[in-house]
Amino acid sequence: DPTWPAATDEMEEIVYQLQGFKGRLFNDIITPCNNEAAGPGRVTASEWLRVGFHDMATHNRVFKTGGLDASLQFELTNGENTGPGHNTTLKFYSNYYSSQSSMSDLIAAGVYASVRSCGGPIIPLRLGRKDATSSGSTGVPQPQNSAETFRQQFDRMGFSTEEMIQVTACGHTLGGVHTEEFPEIVPPGTGTNGQKPLDITDAVFDNKVVTEYVSGTTQNPLVVGPAVALNRHSDFKVYNIDRNATMNGLTSAETFKNVCRTVLQKMIDTVPSGVTLTDPIAPYAVKPVDMQLTLNSGGSSFLLTGYIRVRTTNRASGDIKNVKMTWKDRNGGCASGSCSYTAAVQGAGTGFDDTFEFFPISTNIPTSSGISSFTVTVNLNDGTSESYDNNGNSYPLSDAVILQKPQSCLLQSSGSLTVSALVRNDITATPSLGISYLTPRGVVRNGNPVPILSSTSVAMTKGDCIGPYTFYSVSYTIAGGLSYAAKLSVTAGSNTDSFNKASDLAGSCATFSGTASCTTPGSGGGGGNDPDASSTVVAPSSTVEPEPSSTSSIVKVPSSSTDAEPSTTASSSSAAEPTATGPVRKQTVAGYTRLRCATEGSGVRALTGASFAYDTMTLESCASNCTGFIYFGTEYSRECFCGNSLASSSQEAPDSECNMLCAGDPTQYCGAGNRLELYWKPELATATSSAAQPTATLSRKETVGDYDFVGCQTEATEGGRALEGKFWADDGMTLEGCAEACEGWEYFGAEYGRECFCGNTLRGGSAPAPLNDCGMTCAGNQYQYCGAGNRLELYRLASASSGSSSKVKRGSRGRRL
Ligand code: HEM
Incomplete structure (x- = not known):
């Protein structure tokens, strides 16, 4: 079994945990193999396989450039990568794209998955590919090339003549040639749904492509038909280059499968210099999934949640009675006297070649003693049991830094993120929040459908001490509309709680209530170790939004405790209504007139022209950023949006809901979560378009x-x-x-x-x-x-x-x- 955790864990899940309980559905559009997700005549599995080849085919073995590096996304309009299949494939993979799953690893996984879904061999899957950031050289073989050119091109890729023939036959057992892309090879009306298959079983990974060719019965449009007269019968040129010796060697179905396993692995393992691939991955026998500590209200215990996933591939069904998890506390012992939890199965899932059962964990652990690692015992119905200790390491589970989900939230409409974390009091380093996020390409150049993966790190601000932990928090806006895909890591020194899914966060942050008095770990816990001890609600919050600090984006976890850091300026409660000296609603700002307090659009932004977020936000600076736009609006204290049209689903909201003060000027209002303080210049509307009413907004057309x-x-x-x-x-x-x-x-x-x-x-x-x-x-x-x-x-x-x-x-x- 691999040792957990590993850098390949996310890909392991994508590739093996396919359907059923906690299924990642990576195979959804290629199962069954003949599925045509993008329309009739387009076998999706074949498109995935072809993507792997086209991405690899520009490799240069001498210079060690190119290879499977996802540079294809930048090469979609260079003339070599025709057809919509590359685009739709990369778009699908984008749903899985993250800091732990590079696009090039996903392309390789797609080759593995498509071949497997179609009944082909299990291609060993190594990981660790790195994505190119721009287009590479050209050099994908084209049907009109000569046999000698093909030989040279494959030699450049590192493939011998024999391997060239093999890998082309292995590729061309799936899919076909399309009229849309190659009308001269498949003239309009001569195929079915605009496609002519490369062998008669275009959705089965078998060696018909070989046997039909060898027996002379093939209808492969790259061997016979109009392509011949045009000298575009590339499969013939390739297969015939050694007088069919290699093709004759592939007529056994078993040999074909084995050869394809080898050459297709070589294809996906062809990578540029600077990439070291891992060993081939395999599914864990026992894998902890989504393990998470959450501080319970009261502050004296954690709730540990997650699943133990057990591979059941080689077990009789119903074999497992239950799974017991036994943990060690922070000092390696069991100070609380009870350190185990037994779970019955909750659900089952499947992969191409595997089955899994999931055993849910949900147990309280005192914060005074904590947790450091655990082992797993799988109890079988026959009375025996199996122990798993992560190859002698125990499964590590640190309680040093914890992303506290109930006090973290993400408003997906605006990308407004607030993250709260707990840092154990013996950790001296200040934590920071790492955000890895996707943004759509602003200008889609060359049809690249893959969003941009970026990361940023923001310092967190100290809040209250609760028992042996201290709260930290920070707010940040993830622009671009894909905030749900972000992954969050809290790190303090060498301690981290990493790769948390932003999509797991609720839309609003709950207020934490707890009075456990501040302690240092190891001191025996101090007061408040009883989970049921008084849980005075410290800071009942009537708003769902965290309250803004007027000077920065930092949101402090609300608390009344005495060691709280003083809030520097206007308190949150003063935000609601203006007073003589307090904030006022400005009716005009730099020539713009106040329109209303407005909601965001449903599922879309109200204003889509430009956006900004910074901690010195004022109405004036937002207006100045939006010069030339008809509308501007401020939101969530530190965000600014501009637009020439307003989403039709944006509604008027009571002014009292636009109650956050501007981060850069506490005498002004700057919207709230999902609320825009909206201004406009109607005369610009008449100047730029005939109608003051917005025209270009995303809406259903009746x-x-x-x-x-x-x-x-x-x-x-x-x-x-x-x-x-x-x-x-x-x-x-x-x-x-x-x-x-x-x-x-x-x-x-x-x-x-x-x-x-x-x-x-x-x-x-x-x-x-x-x-x-x-x-x-x-x-x-x-x-x-x-x-x-x-x-x-x-x-x-x-x-x-x-x-x-x-x-x-x-x-x-x-x-x-
Ligand atoms: C001399 C080398 C090759 C040439 C000239 C060539 C050319 C072509 C052409 C013209 C098509 C039709 C594309 C369309 O109309 O959609 C095609 C389809 C295909 N090729 Fe190749 N190919 C070569 C090698 C390979 C290799 C090595 C693989 C993968 C191992 C591969 C995988 C595929 C697949 C799966 C399809 C079907 C795509 C679909 O149905 O959408 N090809 N190839």
């Missing part, structure tokens, strides 16, 4: 051309797509474009941002879905909705709907289809 909006609709469950008439996909997709393409059809539907389907009927199993499911914006118009994965933004001809018995009223969201 009508598009001759079509009425029907609703959000699932795909069909009965063999095929909900709409079967016509399909196309494009990075410039808009609702108008889709409507136009579907002229003459009764329905059109936009899906996954960039796909368009037409049809006269809806296939069985397609059903109305909640509107919120259809949350993807159109690739060609950010202000329109274009469905989502497996969800159609569905429209129907107005004439058809009003004429038929099952009326869909114009503009209604009728579900009556």
